[in-house]
Amino acid sequence: MRLCASFTIPNHPLVLNILDLFNKLISRGFTIFFCWVPSHVGIVGNEQADRPANSAVAPMDMTIPVVDLKKHVKMLLYSNWQEQWDLETNNKRQSVKLLVQHWPSLTSRKADTLLTRLRIGHTRFTHLHLLFGEEPPMCSLCICHMSVRHMLSECANFNARRLQFFQAPSVSLPCLLDKTPHDNLFPFLKSIKFFFNDLISGFTLLYAFYHVPPPLF
Numbered sequence: 001m002r003l004c005a006s007f008t009i010p011n012h013p014l015v016l017n018i019l020d021l022f023n024k025l026i027s028r029g030f031t032i033f034f035c036w037v038p039s040h041v042g043i044v045g046n047e048q049a050d051r052p053a054n055s056a057v058a059p060m061d062m063t064i065p066v067v068d069l070k071k072h073v074k075m076l077l078y079s080n081w082q083e084q085w086d087l088e089t090n091n092k093r094q095s096v097k098l099l100v101q102h103w104p105s106l107t108s109r110k111a112d113t114l115l116t117r118l119r120i121g122h123t124r125f126t127h128l129h130l131l132f133g134e135e136p137p138m139c140s141l142c143i144c145h146m147s148v149r150h151m152l153s154e155c156a157n158f159n160a161r162r163l164q165f166f167q168a169p170s171v172s173l174p175c176l177l178d179k180t181p182h183d184n185l186f187p188f189l190k191s192i193k194f195f196f197n198d199l200i201s202g203f204t205l206l207y208a209f210y211h212v213p214p215p216l217f
Contacts, residue, residue, distance in 0.1 A: 081100045
């Protein structure tokens, strides 16, 4: 308990493992309480448990393995990074990625490129106007600026398509763009003529968006 609460970096492997597990649970939203339980002299089981506990407090003449040190430093950095990320409530990317963690790439580079653009909210369709000094694309049905969130989750023009692919007229961005993207994300994008156009064409896509024939049920 004393070593876990210390501000100095401990060098006992048992304490390092405890701190590593503690920070992993904290980063996932768990609340951990440490309770001091006094020993009961004369009870064999308690005395056996006390011996390894006391060994953690006893000074040890040993160096910290580099692997353990790197793991501990990485854990502290991720913990601090998560705390800072939790404060970015106005960052649109936080609504897609709540936890600071590694997300694997897709096997198809073309699909992975489009998925990354959707996650950061910057696509050719929504941001190409910045390169030419033009006005941002507007949704003629909803009378608002076109964005990734609007296109995937909100625009009523695509309600039928969402019902077809997601079984709901509206779906959240984390559900679509999470660590493992929704199975029907790319079929949905292809159905609204967005998948290939955003990757290949740099021209305006308004025609493709608002002249899509209704789905056949």
